[in-house]
Amino acid sequence: MNNADSLSASDDGPIIVAGDADLPAYTAAGHGMMSCHHCGTVWQEVRDHEDCQRCGTPLHMRKPHSIMRSWAFLIAACIMYIPANLMPVMVTKTLLGTQQDTIMSGVIYFWVSGSWELAAIIFIASFLVPLFKLASLILLTLTAQKRSRWRRLQRAKLYRLVEIIGRWSMLDVFVVSLLAGLVQIEGFAKITAGFGVLAFASVVVLTMLAALSFDPRLTWDSNDTEPTANQSKRLLRN
Numbered sequence: 001m002n003n004a005d006s007l008s009a010s011d012d013g014p015i016i017v018a019g020d021a022d023l024p025a026y027t028a029a030g031h032g033m034m035s036c037h038h039c040g041t042v043w044q045e046v047r048d049h050e051d052c053q054r055c056g057t058p059l060h061m062r063k064p065h066s067i068m069r070s071w072a073f074l075i076a077a078c079i080m081y082i083p084a085n086l087m088p089v090m091v092t093k094t095l096l097g098t099q100q101d102t103i104m105s106g107v108i109y110f111w112v113s114g115s116w117e118l119a120a121i122i123f124i125a126s127f128l129v130p131l132f133k134l135a136s137l138i139l140l141t142l143t144a145q146k147r148s149r150w151r152r153l154q155r156a157k158l159y160r161l162v163e164i165i166g167r168w169s170m171l172d173v174f175v176v177s178l179l180a181g182l183v184q185i186e187g188f189a190k191i192t193a194g195f196g197v198l199a200f201a202s203v204v205v206l207t208m209l210a211a212l213s214f215d216p217r218l219t220w221d222s223n224d225t226e227p228t229a230n231q232s233k234r235l236l237r238n
């Protein structure tokens with residue numbers, strides 16, 4: 001039973017104009033519909049945890065415990081963000097001694113030695129991007145938890161942006177390993193990764209998991225605009 005057409009075919013049903021965030025958003029959930037996470041089939045009058053009759057995947061109105069899981073990953077990521085920035089990411093061993101560099105001291109080193117492009121890449125990839133992702137996900141989870149109607153369209157766009165930049169998050173680990181390779185080829189020094197890299201990688205993975213746990217449909221759920229099941233049936237029949 002695919003009811004996806006019944007919404008669009010309804011002439012007098014609620015029409016949501018793209019870009020107009022102030023109009024009430026009638027969600028599929030509000031109409032008692034559930035879509036399968038795996039095959040995308042939309043089902044009506046099914047209960048949570050019931051299996052999809054097409055592919056057998058358990059159906060959920062929203063990702064189970066989405067907000068709680070997002071918070072757990074976000075808090076862990078915030079905790080790991082501290083050692084990621086304070087612990088050395090690069091340990092350089094030369095004849096003169098051992099030098100330990102954190103992300104920031106690395107940025108300063110490259111900036112002072114004239115490689116400002118490299119300093120900018122490391123600063124953006126290792127400091128700004130993780131901070132932006134953490135702040136965005138905290139904002140999205142907090143507003144979704146409060147079922148806020150505040151700037152829903154912008155929040156939906158923000159989530160897409162977080163998803164897109166998530167793919168480039170390992171750029172920094174890549175830069176460090178590339179540098180280590182380059183310096184070792186020249187034979188001047190032996191560079192190894194410090195504990196900071198592990199902490200940094202865990203921040204990247206934890207924010208990725210937080211973004212995966214977050215259900216973007218929660219952005220459109222709100223207390224005051226959601227029609228009840230009876231109301232939505234009336235809307236469909238009109």
Ligand SMILES: [Zn+2]
Binds near residue numbers: 040
């Ligand atoms: Zn399915």
